[in-house]
Amino acid sequence: MDGQRNENLASTRPRPAGRRRKRGARLAAAYALQALFALLAALLAALLICGVLYVREHLFPKSGGDAQPKGETIAGSGGAETGNDPATEAGAEAYVVVLDAGHGGVQSGCAFDGVLEKDITLAVTLLAAEKLRAEGVTVILTREDDTDVSLDERCRIANDAGADLFVSVHCNSYEDSSINGLESYYHNGKKGQRLAEYILAAAGELGVKTRSVKDANYQVIRDTVMPASLVEIGFLSNPAERARLQSEAYQDTIAQAIADGVLAMKAAG
Ligand SMILES: [Zn+2]
Incomplete structure (x- = not known):
């Protein structure tokens, strides 16, 4: 137990x-x-x-x-x-405008009688930048000297800056040398068209021979996201217009037309 x-x-x-x-x-x-x-x-x-x-x-x-x-x-x-x-x-x-002087460096653009498009576009663009800056506009240039900038880079500069407007400056040429006058192009909608119309109208008011506003599929006005216009400021193939485009006074008038068009667009909002 x-x-x-x-x-x-x-x-x-x-x-x-x-x-x-x-x-x-x-x-x-x-x-x-x-x-x-x-x-x-x-x-x-x-x-x-x-x-x-x-x-x-x-x-x-x-x-x-x-x-x-x-x-x-x-x-x-x-x-x-x-x-x-x-x-x-x-x-x-701040109102930001990108001004694009067409061509540059090895890209001469059209050339007649030793006159190169890239030189005329730069001169006019620099004058337009001066005028817009004097009006308080923030201007960004895709080139300020004789350098080659790709079309992609020109669009990237404008898009990265979040610019309000983009204006590209070019000179025209045509096989018929009698053709002359300023043309402006747009591609990205109503605002681009309005910008092109304002610039053409401003040029007309300053006594510049103008042609018309057209829709065209140019890369710099297609791939930029803001209202954009490409201005063919005159025909280098036309001897009289070529001579005018080389004069500082006429370059200044064209620059004024671009500036006036931009300012009209800015005022319209
Ligand atoms: Zn050109």
Whole structure:
């Protein structure tokens, strides 16, 4: 019996030990859960703090940034208003026009009697840029000297700049040398057409012989995403017009027509 009791005792003793183990396991699990909750709480707290800091960073510097320029303009009270205007013009209201002098470098364009299209287009484009800049327009040139720029690159420059308008300047040529006059082309919709019409009309008003506005699939007015016009400013194949296109006075008139057309477009919105 004793032996049995002993056996019983021996067999019952491990039971509490097993319970203890189970209790221990439960306790361990509970502690683990507690630790997990604590970790989650800490994580949430950290996220909350980060969130508050994020919101602070995004709210306070902005209001501070607004306050600082105001303080500056107040400090320089004399130029307070004029100080604000260029800031807004240079920012949201900047009107960006890309002027594209056709050809350049090894690409001469059409050539008659030693007169190269690339030289005439550059001269006129630089004059037009000068006039537009004087009117507060931001002008980007696809080339400023006698360099060869690919058609892809010309489009990329305009598209990357997010320009409001694009104007490409070229000279025409035709087998019939009696043909003369300025033509303007568009391809990308009504606004491009309106730009081409404004430039042609402005040229007409300045006494330039004009022909017509046409829709044409030229790459620079097809692959540019803003209203775009390609202006064939005159025929190098026509001797009289070729002579005019070489004169600075006539180049200036054509440049004025381009600038006027752009400004009319800007005013129309
Ligand atoms: Zn050309």
